[in-house]
Amino acid sequence: MRDIEHTCYACARTLPLAQFSVSDLRNHKRGDPLLCINCAVLPQSDLALMVLETTTRNLRARYETIAGRKIAKREARQAQYATVGKRCLDCHAHKPVADYDNNARNPDGLQHSCRACKKLYKVTRGEGGLVLWHTVRQAMRDQNDKPA
């Protein structure tokens, strides 16, 4: 049978069971982090530095996968928009990317509503308030949601 391996939380090496003290392994079962026998004898200050380094590296790796997934998602959306356009949240029309302003906070990097709707919103809001805007928006939606 192969030795079960464990990862030291300081040096981040995955080592066979024999590289850990018995009491540490026992505590680990109760949820304590595991320290290999090499790291266990290090001075506290060295140990703290090592743990900090490992934690930072782990966090960075995690962040990189999150950021990578975000970029991949954005690229997939952009590819989709290139063929069918992006559906405007207000008028429900499918429009090319060029018809939307950028918004870095949105997953696809664009505003939810097309530029024409933004403009129309401002005008109708000024003329007849939200009620007028909602009426106009509904009319556009009815038009654009109609099956071709």
Ligand SMILES: [Zn+2]
């Ligand atoms: Zn270690």
Ligand SMILES: [Zn+2]
């Ligand atoms: Zn629109």
